[in-house]
Amino acid sequence: MEEKLQFVPSLKDAFAIGVKNLVPIVLSVLLWLVTVWIxxxxxxxxIALATLPVKLSKGEMISPMFIFESKYRHCMGEYFIL
Incomplete structure (x- = not known):
């Protein structure tokens, strides 16, 4: 038997995760805005912000400074090809 994805419970889970991590998400976006000029x-x-939903869905706690990790700059070629 197939289990169907329910919209309302998924939305509630997403909202709960977002509220729980609101400060790191907002700080990450603000830091991203600072880097617009570089x-x-x-x-x-x-690229790091694009991976943010995946990290949060896995239950990982994030630090706003994670967006500056060098591993995200190493995959620029693949990102541009995508």
């Missing part, structure tokens, strides 16, 4: 760093931070 193209090389901004691409890396943009």
């Amino acid at each position: 193209p090389y760093v901004n691409v890396g931070t943009t």
Whole structure:
């Protein structure tokens, strides 16, 4: 038997995760806005923000400074090809 995805429970879970991590999410976005003027760093931070929902859905706690990790700048070529 197939289990169907329910919209309302999924939305409630997403909202609960977002509220629980509201401060780190807002700080991460603010730090991203600071990097808008530095193209090389901004691409890396943009890639990091794209991975944010995945990290949160796995239950990982995030630090706003995670967007500056070098692993996100190493995959710029693949990001641009995508």
